[in-house]
Amino acid sequence: MRTVVLGASGEIGAALLRRLRENGVDVVAAHRSTGVDAYTGTGLEAAFAGADVVVDCTNVTTTSAAKAIDFFGTVARKVSAAADAAGVGRVVCLSIINAADPEVNAKFGYYQGKAAQEQAYRDALPAARLTVVRSAQWYELARQMMGSLRLGPVAAVPHMRCRPLSSGDAAAALADAVRIRPEQDIEVAGPEVLDLADIGKAIARRAGSPRWVVGVRVGGSAIRDGGLVPDDPTIVTTTTLEQWLDEEFAA
Numbered sequence: 001m002r003t004v005v006l007g008a009s010g011e012i013g014a015a016l017l018r019r020l021r022e023n024g025v026d027v028v029a030a031h032r033s034t035g036v037d038a039y040t041g042t043g044l045e046a047a048f049a050g051a052d053v054v055v056d057c058t059n060v061t062t063t064s065a066a067k068a069i070d071f072f073g074t075v076a077r078k079v080s081a082a083a084d085a086a087g088v089g090r091v092v093c094l095s096i097i098n099a100a101d102p103e104v105n106a107k108f109g110y111y112q113g114k115a116a117q118e119q120a121y122r123d124a125l126p127a128a129r130l131t132v133v134r135s136a137q138w139y140e141l142a143r144q145m146m147g148s149l150r151l152g153p154v155a156a157v158p159h160m161r162c163r164p165l166s167s168g169d170a171a172a173a174l175a176d177a178v179r180i181r182p183e184q185d186i187e188v189a190g191p192e193v194l195d196l197a198d199i200g201k202a203i204a205r206r207a208g209s210p211r212w213v214v215g216v217r218v219g220g221s222a223i224r225d226g227g228l229v230p231d232d233p234t235i236v237t238t239t240t241l242e243q244w245l246d247e248e249f250a251a
């Protein structure tokens, strides 16, 4: 089975690539420096030649709804058109649990982009050729946020009540959905409900930096108060925050 991973140099794309290769899957890594631009469409059809499955792990870093909707919607339409042209059997779209819910994303532009992505794929592809894997937030997200919302010794992390997991565990669930087509879309979440700001604080304690992590209220009350927590996820992963921290900070 030949699989193209779009966004293969990213946090989850790289983990998925490793996982699929370990499983003996023939994988093509695609991102802009390999000559594939999923936003303009450049190189997509050539990259998809002979592929059975394409996994969309692309990302844009923005809080702007307009930019997120434009990026994720455009990429989904270009990927779907190229998948049709190249005869690709199935597209796997990586999304976020409850991000498409208008009550959850009303004040969170990035999640409005994820809603546009899911809708664009549903509009373009029949259900039999589309799998949506919705993951909860990753422990790594707190670290990414601390990297971008930082001023000297202080970093900010949004209060987000979620059921986080490691990106490695999310990649494993994604790899399973690549190898065997699930009968329905999948939700994958971690073992406990936590606040993303507390994850940031736990990472900073282990890393010894930044000195202060402050939780900030952004993105609307649904994000803070449990709107992102799934009722009954299809897959519950086992790696706890403490276990993940132990692995990340092993000497």
Ligand SMILES: NC(=O)c1ccc[n+]([C@@H]2O[C@H](COP(=O)([O-])OP(=O)(O)OC[C@H]3O[C@@H](n4cnc5c(N)ncnc54)[C@H](OP(=O)(O)O)[C@@H]3O)[C@@H](O)[C@H]2O)c1
Binding pocket: 006, 007, 008, 009, 010, 011, 012, 013, 030, 031, 032, 033, 036, 037, 038, 039, 040, 057, 058, 059, 060, 094, 095, 096, 097, 114, 134, 135, 136, 137, 138, 139, 141
């Ligand atoms: N963070 C979370 O907690 C979480 C949870 C659930 C789902 N997700 C979803 O997972 C996906 C991946 O997130 P991530 O954090 O792994 O992303 P990331 O680390 O920011 O990596 C993004 C990837 O997309 C590629 N990319 C960006 N623009 C591209 C373009 N125009 N054409 C081709 N490739 C492009 C990048 O490579 P180049 O820049 O080299 O092109 C890179 O490989 C996102 O859709 C996100 O919504 C994230």
